Amino acid sequence: MPAIRLEHLYYAYPPPIPGGAPTTVLEDVSLEVAPGEFLSLMGATGAGKTTLCMAMNGLVPRSTGGIFRGRAVILGQDTRETPVAQMARRVGLVFQDPESQFFSATVEDECAFGPENLGVPPQEIAERITWALDLVGMGSYAGRPPTHLSGGQKQRVAIAAVLTLLPEVLILDEPTASLDPVGQQEVFRAIGRLAREREMTIVMASHDAEQIAEFSDRVAILHGGRIARCDAPGAVFEDADLLDAAGLAPPEVTEVARALNRTHGDDLHVVRLEEAVAALAERLAGGTRQ
Ligand SMILES: Nc1ncnc2c1ncn2[C@@H]1O[C@H](COP(=O)(O)OP(=O)(O)OP(=O)(O)O)[C@@H](O)[C@H]1O
Ligand SMILES: [Mg+2]
Incomplete structure (x- = not known):
């Protein structure tokens, strides 16, 4: 059974003003991601990467409303039949803007919040926090307020905070956008290890062709509301016509x-x-x- 199965997804955001036209973002998206696979998602600005990421944990359409057709089945659960909170236990989402995710006084509290809510014993929470912060290279920042960190550090903490839930599926929306090149590579490498060593299923929206080629198993190109192609990086990045059409560079x-x-x-x-x-x-x- 695939970890993620999207069948002919159509999605339009509700009209910005009553009586206005809905914004169609996804026309017909079909995609399967295998357990333990590291799939990268590429698409030009506005192509719908964030929308698709949110459809993979049910926030679209459960929180956003709008018009949704087709089916998104994640770990065997249909997103339209599963409450967002229930889905969030198994499907972690790291948002594009990490700031929107923080509400605790310290990095440690931020990372503890999810597992505390699930009733994980304190000793295990502490172990998970140490593991997750070390994995993203933020081990020495546990006592700091998240709001006082740099953009790149916030992104790393946002990843760690989701990892402490030990999700089976991890969806990351451009998590390396504000990192320097070394930081980008570190995050890609750490995410790749999660897929290989923990069999975590990863979907990561990114513009970083170099790192995608290095670390991900397949790359899906989102263009015109469809997955224009989903294949090994070697095949996709050689498809110059497709990349040109989608406004992307290899x-x-x-x-x-x-x-x-x-x-x-x-x-x-x-x-x-x-x-x-x-x-x-x-x-x-x-x-x-x-
Ligand atoms: N809440 C919303 N209501 C209406 N339209 C929206 C909403 N959020 C996004 N959109 C529109 O949906 C389209 C896709 O947006 P989305 O954020 O999914 O793109 P993206 O590929 O993530 O872009 P970026 O690379 O800039 O992050 C855009 O045209 C955007 O204007
Ligand atoms: Mg986006």
Whole structure:
């Protein structure tokens, strides 16, 4: 059974003013995500990534209203038949704007809130907090007020606060947007480990093609209210026509390879830095031998 199954989702937000027109965001989204898979979600600004993330834990349409058709079945539960609070126990959502998520005096309290509400014993809560804060590199900030952290630190704490619930499905809406490159890589690596070692199912909206290519199993392109393509990063990032149409860019190494293919009649196919280095080293070695 897939962890996430979206069947022909259609969704429109309610009209901003009574009598106005609803805003259609999702036209026909079908997607399956396997347990323990790390799926990245790409799409231009306004493509509907946040809306789709919220549809995966039932906030859309249960909190937003609007017109919803099709089915979203998460861990075997239909989002329209499952209360949001019940879904939230198994499906963690890290919001795009972490600020909206904080309401505790300290980072530690923020991380404790979810498991406390579920009646997890204090000793286990403490262990989960230590684990989650260490995982996102915020172990030394437990006593700080979340509001006094930098944007990137807030994002890390927001991830830790959701992780302390040990969700089976973790949905992250652009969690690395305000991190520096090293921080982005750290978060991607940590999320990748959760998928591999804990069999957590991950859906992560991101614009970061390099990190997606490095760490995720598949990447889904959201365009025109549909999943235009969902495949391994190597296949999706080589689909130049699709990326152009969707207003997205592949990793830079893929663009370099494409330019070399054009200008030198080469046949390079790379999406990861490591692959690019290996392919170029091979060509350089070949070049010196000739
Ligand atoms: N509460 C709302 N009511 C009405 N329309 C909305 C609402 N939230 C979002 N929209 C509209 O839905 C569309 C998709 O928005 P969404 O936030 O899902 O896009 P996104 O892909 O997450 O964009 P970004 O990359 O900027 O985060 C946009 O046209 C937006 O204006
Ligand atoms: Mg968004």
